[in-house]
Amino acid sequence: MRNIFVVVHPEASHHTDGLVGGWFDSGLTELGTRQAGAIARALADRLDGRKPEIFSSDLSRARRTAEVVAARANTSITTDPDLREKSFGEAEGKPKEWLRARSVPLPDVGERLRHDEGIPGAETRMQLAERCYRALARILESPVEDQIVVTHGGPVTLLIAAWIGMPIEAAGRVQFPCASGSITTLRKDPRNFSHQLVQLNDVGHLLQA
Structure with a gap:
């Protein structure tokens, strides 16, 4: 048996301030x-006393979440930059309207992973995918049965895709x-x-907050 619990960090300041996240290091x-x-x-509750391994993006909002989880589980964390959100280049930390006004939407057909969104310095989705596939491969090298991965909204899809062998x-x-x-x-x-x-996408526990 292996259980991997993939956590998206909770509310961060860039959410409430209406700013682009990415590698912008909001708390x-x-x-x-x-x-x-x-x-x-x-x-x-799900671990029922079992001690997990915890892996986290090194960005503050994810790392702080992982630290709270690790304190409860009485274990340590391993940070991995490959678990970061997609980089939005020059748009990071700017108002979301700035990004929306300049971003080139994904095409319905054709090249989607290597699509250039028109933002200088931004990662392509392929670059994000390659990071996520690498990160999961490293996580799976461990024989530990219970693992927690604290990341961001963008990487979750690609971690799942890697997990199911897509x-x-x-x-x-x-x-x-x-x-x-x-x-x-x-x-x-x-x-x-x-x-x-x-x-x-289980969010039932957030009612407790």
């Missing part, structure tokens, strides 16, 4: 800090929307070794 808000506590309690070139067509503060559960069945998406 948790007061509500976000309470939500991190609710996430930690929910994960503790070829990276096909990942440009999929999206698994997950809200801030959500928990998504991935599991490897010990009988037939299938990779399961057990629960997507």
